Amino acid sequence: MRFRAGLLLAIFGLIALVGCRKALAPNVDRNQAPETWITAAPQDTITVRNPDGTVTPPVIGKIPFRFRVYWAGSDHDGQVVGYYWAVTETVATPGLDVPPPLPGPKPRDYRYTTRTDSTFIFNVLEETNQRQHAFFIYAVDNQGKPDPTPARIVFNALDRFPPIPVITQAFATGLVFDQDHPNAPPALQQYAIRDTFDSRNPKPFPADTVPSGSALTFRWRADLAAANNPAIGFRYKLEETDFVDVPASTDSVRYTAGRTGVGNKQFLLRAIDQAGGARTQPPTNRFFRVNFSPDTWFSGPPVDVGALGAGWVTGYDGRPRRVITRWPSDLGGAGDLDSPVLNSLLGPDSFTVMPKDRVPRKTFFEIYADSLYVRAEDDTVHMNSWVLIHAGGFDRDSPYKVRVDGFAFDTLDGQVLQKRPPNGSPTGFRAFMVNDLSPGGPATIFPTSPTFPLDEVLLVPERHIGFYIGLQQSGRVYLVMRAEDGDRETDNRITNPKAFVDSVERGLMPPERAVLRSRILTFYVNKAPYLNTRSGAFSPIAGTAFPTRTIPLNLLSLDSDPFPRGQIEIGGPRRAAPPPTPTFRYTVFLRGTNTAGRDTTYIPALPGYFRAPTPPSSIAVPDFMTGTNLRVEVELCDFPDADFQPGQGRCRSYSFPCSVPPPPAQASAQSASVTIHRPGDSATRSGSVLR
Template sequence: MGIGCRTPLTPNIDRNQAPETWITAAPFDTITVKDDHGKPLGFPFPNTIPVRFHLYWAGSDKDGAVAGFYWAVVETLPKPPSGQIFIPNLPGPKPQDYHFTTKTDSFFIFNVAEDIPDRQHAFFIYAVDNLGKPDPTPARFIFNSQDRFPPIPIIEECRCVGKIYRLAPGGGVIPVDDTTYVTDSDDRNNPNPRDTCAATSSIHIKWHAEVQVAQTQVIGYRYKLDEPRFIEVGPDVHEVTYNSGIPPDTIPPAPGRKIFVLRAVDQALGTRDSTRRFQLNFSPDTWWSGPDRSSPSLVAKPNGERYTTLAAGLLTGPILGSLMSSDSVNVMPASRPNRRTFFEIWKDTVWARQEADTVHMNSWIVVQGGGYDRDSRYAVKVNPIMRALNNDGTPRFPDFPDGPVLTEGPPNGSPIGFRSIITMSLTPDNSPSRTALTGLYPIFDPNDVFNLPRIAGYHPVFLAGRAFAVMQAEDGDGDRDRRVQDGRDLVNSIEKGTATPAERGLRTQVLTFYVDKPPYFVTNNPLFRPRTSVVDTFTSLLWDLRIVGNDDDPFETGMQTGGPSPNVTLRRHFKVHGKTLAGDDFTFDEGNFYLNQNVSIVVPTGLAGGPCTLEVELCDCISCEDNPGQGRCVTIQIPVFYQRTAPAEPTSINTSSASTSRPDSNELHPAGAKP
């Protein structure tokens, strides 16, 4: 048996003390300022520093030397994630975030984000001694970095080069090369672009950037026009061309309001934008091109009205000097004459009307227009199937009126069609009545739900009052002449003196006329009493009246457009103007409405004998006041003489032998009349 021994193990005691770390030059962080108890003073708001900042730090080791430092920078998101309100808290640094350095100071560039000039960061640093032991409590501070002076992108040139068409002095159009330098920038306070480029233009943009702070670098540019996202290019790219004509770039941008955005990006990802704003595609112009009222195809009435008649609802021949002829498909809109006239179709007659005329109630109004478009392709909406042939060689659509107006082609200075609208000021209170703008016409396409195979605009008018017609030309790119949206508002403002000079210049774009021929008194009828050619005398309180009237265009709701109703509705209302027994002026309002022409009214006993005036209102409607637009009213003043010499009997000097009882209650208060 032997006895053994071993040397005891040396205790593993780490006598190396960890180094300390300080950030010696940086803004106060969120926990620096404390009270005597070590608590932060106030609410800890991070300070804001520039994105390029010089930081200083130091370290010490009691039993050795500091060999270097490990530093890390963390940042939060630039904006809240989708569906959240607040930005997440700063994350802690991960091991892979730390970088080693032996320096005690350095310039840092703290990133922000595009469109967002500031971002929250945290800087961490800890010292490591010569034996590799780290400071277990890294120094750090939290701050916001802000890119206050990103580079400024300068758009040196935005140039559009294209072709437009100008109106020739003798009619038609001539092509002209057009160059536009765009200088307008986006302005929310003024949404209308100042510059306009031709629809098929080649668009060339050139740029550079200017730095505002020394040592700032431009690392790239972003730009977009119609692109859904920014196109990213390097710092050496300084221009771009749209629709250069070199394949595959042969398709121009879509027409409309355009904003080109150029963005310069610096090394901190800070950005600033510059813009150029313009309208791509000139809007068309519109004018009225109605019938020539001196046309030999029209017959003249003694009162100056011009008309022609229909046979079985059709013209017996073309109306020369109008679009109701072969001109409708052969004369391009840009070549049509400017005439502020229109057609009215009522019964079997086509009337050539002009500004301020009065048309029949329940008639058709036909408006025709001309127009001029500078730049768009003549993409008239005609389906090629309209020219198709059957197997036997006959046209599949024999009624299709083919011609240059209905033939698609390159730009030619003409719009492809029109839209129109008629708004009203209704009688008797001038209340407004508005309808929707029509669809585009012409459209010859049986497969299109908006098919409208006509050259003119057709509008039924069945409300009485003043009408305001507006027509808008439309070009092949879908843009319209939108200068006048509501003809009624424009004309009213001009007539009230509140319109601007520009608005007054648009007055010719609105065609006004009146709807509903007013009723009239037939005073030459031998039954009419009291007569208007002499002064009739009434000798009792009961006045026997025979108010004969007529209406040339009677109307009933729900009837078919284009002619009169079989029944004539005339409403009568009476007032007597005279003197009281004391000699004062006196007006007696009889108060009832009457639909029959034979009426007896009882004047008050307080009406003094002598000269009087019988005022009669005649309306072609039953309840005009309650339902504006039902009809119109006229008034006549008839001098009469009142001689109080007989009891209340229905007598006058020309009917003294007649005796008529007072109308029954149905005659005094007809259905629908006001008491």
């Protein structure tokens, strides 16, 4: 019992002793944070204030990309043992004129150092050779406490003198054919590439061209623009999507044969320095074109009747003509011609003669009214006729990839339709034509024709090798053929044949360009109407002395290619169909002198339109025309609206001098007071007079 009481007293005493213990002192951090500042750097951009205390946007300073920064720190109750620093920069953002805001540093961006200065190389953007940066630094004391307000500067790093890339050698090696020996094997040749391209002064075409399928070689070096700023690498690009990075030890690149496509190419080279900068203006490049354009010439039939085969005769215009009983199937006829034309491409062997082997001749075929004609430069073809143009050409480098992928027709009957490696020939031709309408009309530009021969899916097959076109507008035609090679390169040296010919005819074309005039074919459409002056019934006959003051008119008119209204079918009248009746329009002028001896013109009021045969008429010479020597002038047109619808007709003028007796004396005296007569005047209701 005593023991229990004593134990209880001991416990109560212990509790009382613990309950009277003094309170613990609070846990207070008496270590002060260090301070940090930057001692030598661009002006700090944290706070800039005006004299009145308002904050103004800071002006960001500029420094070289290689720059030495100094900093310092202090601690009131200890010592600074180190620093943490970080650098952030803007990110290049395409399409933004103003750089985006600088990001703040992440914890992983900081680096530790015990130094108080260091030389930094701040990177720059390759396209501008500058970049905005922010440098952050804070001190740490001996107890590990950091400066909660790091020092910071914002600046633009500049790379003004990046290394200069120099292309020391650029050339292409490829196989080419010789146009003077088109059937000889191709020879391996090397072509230097020297031309450059500057976007500040762009040019559409390079001066250098290399063969299709060439191997390309580029060699380079880098020259110092400033001391201690060498190239640490190179970047180049030809057809790659992005630049290819290579180390500074790489001084060349070679593109194997056939690796690059055709067209204008630019090889770009940049030398990269330690800051990532590069000289971009002026650029270091080579500007060139892959694939030589093909050459084109006309390859028509001979104009010698004896060289064309049986059935050919010399027509009234001196050109060969042959009657045909069947039209070519390409023109809606029953099939091939009844017999081929010798020494021409209008025959079954046309698919065996490669374009490079076709004879240059500036001639062509015309098909009209079941007749086949041979035409040449500046000839006139019938209105509403078909013309057929054949061409030859040479291509020195492209593969013979003739466009026969649709298999709409048999491609095994001739080498012209069979794909093969380069052989010196273009694969097809296009035609481009301008018709300067008459009389005095505008120039009609026809769309460029499809390529022929052509046999591709989704396109109309063009099995023929010649260019067919129907001509239903009167005028002067300017036509150029354009060869197309297997790489789809077209002979586009002449863009506007009419403008080219006009410049040559006016003497404005440089001689080196004027030689291309031989690549343009010009001819006229629509045979002009004519008066049949050889007929004994024609009147007036030049030099006739008429016994009275009435001049009989019997204007017998003819037209070799009448074109009635509403006629659509091209090719002219067929042998089985009745020939169309031509329609003419004529104007008659009577020119002479009056009593004062002055020249005067009288326009009789005759019917201006008529359909053949021509109705006879007459002119009563007015008494005020006292001179006895007169001229009857006739303007004959083969379409009633020739003056108002350019391209629908042609006109021809004739002059017939003649004489008539003098007028009676009384009529002569009265006519002396006449100055001008117009239709409707009481004195001259039959016509008008102009002086």
